[in-house]
Amino acid sequence: MTDRQPTVPPSSELLGVMDAYWRAANYLAVGQIYLLNNPLLKEPLRREHVKPRLLGHWGTSPGLNLLYVHLNRVIKAHDLNVLFITGPGHGGPSLVANAYLEGTYSEVYPHVSPDEAGLGRLFKQFSFPGGIPSHVAPETPGSIHEGGELGYALSHAFGAAFDNPDLIVAAVVGDGEAETGPLATSWHSNKFLNPVTDGAVLPILHLNGYKIASPTILARIPKDELRKLFEGYGYKPYFVEGHEPEKVHRELAAVMDEAIGDIHEIWSDARTKGHQGRPTWPMIVLRTPKGWTCPAEIDSKKCEDYWRSHQVPMGDMDKAGHVAILEQWMRSYRPNELFDAAGRLVPELTELAPKGDRRMSASPHANGGQLLKDLQLPDYRTYAVEVTSPGGTTAEATRVMGQFLRDVMRLNLPSQNFRLFSPDENNSNRWQDVLEVTNRAWMAERYDTDDHLAPDGRVMEMLSEHQCQGWLEGYLLTGRHGFFSCYEAFIQIIDSMFNQHAKWLKVCGHIPWRRPIASLNYLLSSHVWRQDHNGFSHQDPGFLNHVVNKKAAVIRMYLPPDANTLLSITDHCLRSRNYVNVVVAGKQMAPQWLTIAEADAHCAAGLGVWDWASNDNGGDPDVVMACCGDVPTLEILAAVDLIRQHLPELKVRVVNVVDLMKLQPPEEHPHGLPDEEFDALFTTDRQIVFAFHGFPSLIHQLTYRRTNHKNLHVRGFKSEGTTTTPFDMVVLNDMDRFHLVKDVIDRVPGLAARAGHVRRLMDDRRAEHKRYIAEHGEDMPETGGWAWPGRVIAPPVSTVDTSSPDNTQGYRTTGAVIPCRTCNM
C-alpha cells in the first residue's frame, strides 16, 4: 500500500466548535418537531409556542447530526467531494437543519432566511400543512433518497459512486434498515465497485439500538460476531461507541480520518499501480444512544437510549410540566451561544461548514439533472430488420435491441455515463452483443474460463432485482443513464421500489430547482407468454397493472409487436426525461411485421390500423380485431388469416397498440387519444375483439369511458399457466387464434347462425392441438409454424395522421431532446 500521510487529529478547540455545531443542529431538529413560535426561546416557553400536533422523528436525528458535522470537518480538512445518503430518511429534521445551517436551505427557499423570522418559518413548516414532509424528501436539498421505505441506502449509494471517481458517498444505514433484505445483500456491492474509475462508498452503520418498539438485531449480537459479519462482507469495520459526547467526538474524528485515509490509499494504489484485486473498503459502526441528548426519562419512563425516543419523545404537551421539560431540553443546547440576537448562526460555527458545492446539501450529485448529459445515440434505423413483406422475416426482437444498445454503449464509453442492469438475465434476455464492447462488472475473484468479467465492466449483474433497481436509481438520480432488463414476472419484486421512485419523480416535477433526470427504463422480456422452461411461477404480467396506478405524468408503457418497433421505442426511451418507461418485448424468434419507416410512424402514433392486415378498405368493418403485445399480435393476425380462409366476406379491421396509454382518455394521461380519434379507430358500434398481453381487466380499466366500451371483448392472461408449449399457453388462456375466431363468430351480430361450421372447425383444431402436443410435446406445424400469408393488399397507413406534429404525442424518433406538447419532454 501507498505510504499514508499521518493525519493531524482535530484540536480540542475544534472538537468544541464541532460539538457546538452539533448542538445547533440538534436544537433545530427539536425546534422543527415542536415549535410554532418563539424559535430562539427569547421568552419563556409557553404552550401556545408549541405546535398543536406533534409529528416527526427525533430518535435518529442526533446521530445524523453528529455524522454530518464530522463529515463536514473531513470535507474541509481533505477537500472532499461527499454525497450524504440518509438511510434513516425519517430523520428529516436533521437533514433540513444541516442544509439550513450551511446556507443551502435559504438559497433554494429564500423565505426561510438565515435570521429569526426564517428560523420561525423553518420550525413551523416542518410536517405542517402547506409545509414540508417530515422525512428527507425531494424537497430536501442534498437528498436523492427519501428513506421512507427502508432498504435501499447502500444500493443507492453505490449507484451514485459508479463512474464518479472523486466522489465519496457517505451512506448512513440505520440498524432498523439493516434488517431488511435489500440492505442485507447490498453490502455485497463492494464486489462491483472499481477503485480506478468509480468513487467510494463509506457505509456508516448507526447502531442506536432500537426500531419503533423493539431492539435491533445487529445491536444485540456480540461485537465479535458483528465484526466478523462485516469482515465477511469484505469490509474493514471501524467501531466508535459511547454516550459521552466528548469521547465520541474524539474517537469518531479519528475513525473518520482513518476511513478517509483508507479510501485515498485504495484509490491511489489502484490508480497508480493498476488493479490489485478487490480492495477492503472501510466502514464505520457507530454505536450511540437513540434520541441522544433528549431527556433520559419523561414521566418516569425511559426515553433517551430507548425506543420511546423514536418519534416524538413527549407527545402530550398539555400535560403539566411537559412544556417546562421541553424548554429545559432545548435550552440544554445553549442556543444563545449558537445564534446571535438576530437569529443568525454565530460566525465561528458558520466557518465550520464547507463552502459552495462542497456542502453536502448543495452537492450537484444530489440534483443529478444538473450534471446530466444527453447520450450519444447512433441512428437506430441502421439496426433495423429488413421486412420486405409483413411476416416475411423472423427475428429475436430483444437481440436486435441489444445490437443497438451495444453501440449506444460504445458511443458513450468516453462519457462513462451509461450502464445496463440485470439480475443475471442480460444474455437470457438477448442483450449479449453489448458484451462485445464492455464486460460484466466484477471485482471478485476471476478464473481464466470466465466470460466477459472485468472490473470496468458496465453490465451490472447480480441475482437481486432489488440491487439492480437500487443501483440504477442511484445512477440515474446522480445524472446518468441506464436500462434495466428483467424477466417480466420478477420485476414485481421491486414493485414497492418503483412506487417510491415514481413518487419521487412526481414530487420533483413541482420543485423548480430539481433538474430533470434520465428516465428509468425497463425492458421486461422472458415474458408471460413464453416461459416454456419455467412455467406458472414465471408467468405474470401484473407489473403493467401496478405501474398504471401511478401519476400519469411520470409513467409510460410500450408493447412493441416486433423488432423495428422495439428499436424505435428504445431510442425514444433513452432520450426521455423524468419518466418510468416500461417496455415489454419477447426474446424468441418471431415474425416481423413493419419496416423501420412503418415502425417509426406506428410508434409515433402509438396505435393505428394495420391496413395490410385489414380488409375493410378504410370503410366500415364488421369487427375490429385489436392487439397489444407481440404474442397477441401474432394470434390476432393468425385469426385474421383463418377468417380470410373461412369467412372471407367478413370485413375486419386490425388495430395494433404500441403505446398502452393511448387507450386512456386525454384527461387521464397526456398520451391519451382524443375520443373522436379513438372512435375513428375502434368505431362507435362494432364489436371489438382485443387480444392483450396482460390481464384483460387493464384494457377495460383504461377504456371504460370510451364510446364503444360496451362492445369491447378482451382476451389476455387469465392466470392459467404451466410449463407447456408456446401455442398451448395462449390456448390455456383462451387467447389463441381459434378462440379469437370463435369470439368473432359469437359477437358479430348474425354471424353465429351462418358460421356454425367454422366455429366447430375451430373447436376441432383446438382439440387436435391438444392431442398433438400431448403426443409430440411441441406445437403442431399448423400453429407453431404458421406464417402470415403475405397478402399485402395496401401500403401501411394509419387512420391517425402521423404527419402532423400534433399527433406525435409524446413520441419523437429523432433529434435531440426537445419539449413536446403533451409530455413536456
Add this chain to the structure above:
Amino acid sequence: MTDRQPTVPPSSELLGVMDAYWRAANYLAVGQIYLLNNPLLKEPLRREHVKPRLLGHWGTSPGLNLLYVHLNRVIKAHDLNVLFITGPGHGGPSLVANAYLEGTYSEVYPHVSPDEAGLGRLFKQFSFPGGIPSHVAPETPGSIHEGGELGYALSHAFGAAFDNPDLIVAAVVGDGEAETGPLATSWHSNKFLNPVTDGAVLPILHLNGYKIASPTILARIPKDELRKLFEGYGYKPYFVEGHEPEKVHRELAAVMDEAIGDIHEIWSDARTKGHQGRPTWPMIVLRTPKGWTCPAEIDSKKCEDYWRSHQVPMGDMDKAGHVAILEQWMRSYRPNELFDAAGRLVPELTELAPKGDRRMSASPHANGGQLLKDLQLPDYRTYAVEVTSPGGTTAEATRVMGQFLRDVMRLNLPSQNFRLFSPDENNSNRWQDVLEVTNRAWMAERYDTDDHLAPDGRVMEMLSEHQCQGWLEGYLLTGRHGFFSCYEAFIQIIDSMFNQHAKWLKVCGHIPWRRPIASLNYLLSSHVWRQDHNGFSHQDPGFLNHVVNKKAAVIRMYLPPDANTLLSITDHCLRSRNYVNVVVAGKQMAPQWLTIAEADAHCAAGLGVWDWASNDNGGDPDVVMACCGDVPTLEILAAVDLIRQHLPELKVRVVNVVDLMKLQPPEEHPHGLPDEEFDALFTTDRQIVFAFHGFPSLIHQLTYRRTNHKNLHVRGFKSEGTTTTPFDMVVLNDMDRFHLVKDVIDRVPGLAARAGHVRRLMDDRRAEHKRYIAEHGEDMPETGGWAWPGRVIAPPVSTVDTSSPDNTQGYRTTGAVIPCRTCNM
C-alpha cells in the same frame, strides 16, 4: 455442552451404495430432461427416443441429489424427522427423481409406477404438455416451496421449524439465491429460533459457482471471508469441497453427522438445562461442480462445472454426435446396476431410503393440511364495542381486534400453532394487548429494560416484510395459523411473494392429495388516509389492485368500516382455508357505526344499505352514496349530514361495502353479488357517488359490467399525498365531505340549478379549511371534530336478506369450519 455420542462413520460399502443411489437419481434427472422413450436404455439410443423440445434445469440437480441421499442416510441412522426445502426449486428433476426412488411418487400418482412403464411416464411427463412443471412445484410430493422465484428458502425453512420441536428442516440455498436480498437477511432468523420449543434449520449453502450466465459472488470470495460471513451471521459453518465423488461422499457424511450431532446437543442442552443464550447452529457449505457428472465439454465448450450446464447442457439433439454423447452420459451412471430388467430399483438401493413418513417426500409437514388443527376461538362478540347509536361511540378498531387476538393467542397456547407477524409494527398497528399473554420472540441479547422479549414469544417482529411473509408462509404451509400486520403502503414490498403463494394455493386446489391449509391473513393498517407522521412515501393503497388480479378462488378483500365489523371479519378469516384474506382497517380513534349484531349481519351480506343513514325510506333515492373503507365511510356520512342540513329534500341512500369482491359479477368471483341484487342496491339509473379507500379505478374495474356503471362516480386515492392533517388528506384527493356534496349537486339531474348556493358554501368551507390548517396545523373543529348527529330514523336493515343461508355467501360468523356454497369453505 452435553457429552456427545461418537458417531460411527459410514462404511465404504455403505458409501458405495449411496453413490449408486446418487447415480440412480442423476440418471432419472437426465432421463426426465431428455427422454421420451427407451427409459432403461435397453436399446441403443436414437433421436426419436429424445424429446423434441428440451426443457428443464440440470445444473443444480446432481448437488440436490447428493444432499438428498446423504440426508436419507442420517434420517435412517438417527431416526430423524426431516423436511427438505429446495431453494434451487428449478431443480425439479431431482426432487421428482427422489420422490420416485423412495416410492412416494407412485403412491400419489399410481400411473407413474415403479417399473419400466412408470419410468417411461416419469420421463415423458416432465415439462411436457399435460405433464408436470419443470420446477419443484405443488405437484411435487415433499415440497412446500416452488423456488421459481428465489429468495425465500430460509425464511420458509424457519417458518416450518417454529413450534415443531422434533423437526429438522434441511434447507438448500443455491449460491444464486444467496445473492437475493430476502435470503441475505433470512440468515438472521437464528435470532428467533427457540431451541426448547422449536425445531432446527440446517442451512446448506450449495456453492456450485454459477448462475445462468455468470459466477456467483459467494463462490468468488476467499474462504476466510466466507467463514467470517457465516460466523458473523451466528452459525458454525462446516465446509465440504470437491469434485471426486468418493472424497465428497466421505467428507459430506462426516459433516452431516457432525451437524446433526450439534443440533441434538443444542436441543438437549436447552431442553435439560434451560436457555443458555442463543445457540450457534450448524450450517454446511458444499462446494461441488455445477452440473456435476455431465460431460466436461460438449462441442469443445466447457459444460460441467460451468454455467453452460445450468439448463439443458446440450440443447440441439439433431446435431451429429449429440445422441451418442447423451447415451454415453446416461450410461455412465450404469443404469443396469441400479434398475432390474422390469425397471424396478434394485433392493439394495430401495433399502437405503427411509420408510413411511420418514421419507422426506412423504413428510406430513410438506402437506400441512394433514396436520392442521382448527384454532380455538373465543366468541368475538364479547369484544364488541358498545354502540348505542351510530357514531355515538369512538374506538380504535385494530386495538379492539388486538384484544380478540390476545385471547385467540391465549386459547391456543397449548396447541402452539398460532403466531403473529409484523415488521416492527405490532404495537404501532395497535395489537399490543397480545403482549399480555405472550412476548416478542427474541433469542438475541436482552437487557433488563427490554419490553416483552422472550425466547418463546409468539409475536414475530423483524424489520423485513420479506422475512415476516416468508416465515408466515412456512408456518402456514406446514399446517399452522397466523396473521400478518403491516403498514398498508409497505405490504407491496412482498407483492411478488404474495403472487407466488397465491399461485401455489391456486394449483393446490387441483391436486387431490394436497390438504387445505389455513388462509394467509393480512391486516393492513396505518393506511393511506392516516399517515400524518410520514406522508407521501407511506401512502399507497395499491396492494388491493395487485391482489385482485389473482385467481378469484383464492383471494378475499375486506374493508370493515369500524371495530365491530373488523371483529366479525377477523373471526371469519381465522376460520377460513386456502385463501389470501386482505383486511384493511384503521388504527386511529374513529366513530363506531354498528352494534355487533348489526356488524355480523352486515359482514355476512358483505354490503348493504345503511337505512339509518338513508332517507329514501327503502324507496327510490335521488342519489346513492356508497362507501368502502373506514375513512371513506366517515366522509360519506359527513356529506350526508351536510345534505340533510342544506338539501333536506334530497333522497339519499347510503350503501356500505365491507366485502370488496361483492362488487364483481358472480361469474368473476364466488362472492360476486347477482346482478339483480346489485341493481336493487345501486339502482339502475340513479347517480352513484362512491367514496373508496383505494384507487378509484379498482371500483370501475370490478363494476364495469354492472347495469348502472354509467352513473358511477368514484372518489378515492389520486396519488396526492403529503404530511398533513387527516381531513386535508381527503381534501387533497377530492374525497372530502364538501367535495362529495358538490359531486352530488353536479350529478343529480336538475340539482345544480337550485343548489348553487350550497355548492358555493362547500367551496367556502374547503377554502376555510385550508386557511385554518395553514394557521393552526390541525383540522378545524367542524371537520376533525365532526360527529354523526344521531338521527337514527329506522332500525338497521339491509336490502339483501341476510337471514337466508344462501346470502351468507362465503361468510360465517360462528361455528366450526363448514363448507359454504360459494367459497367451498
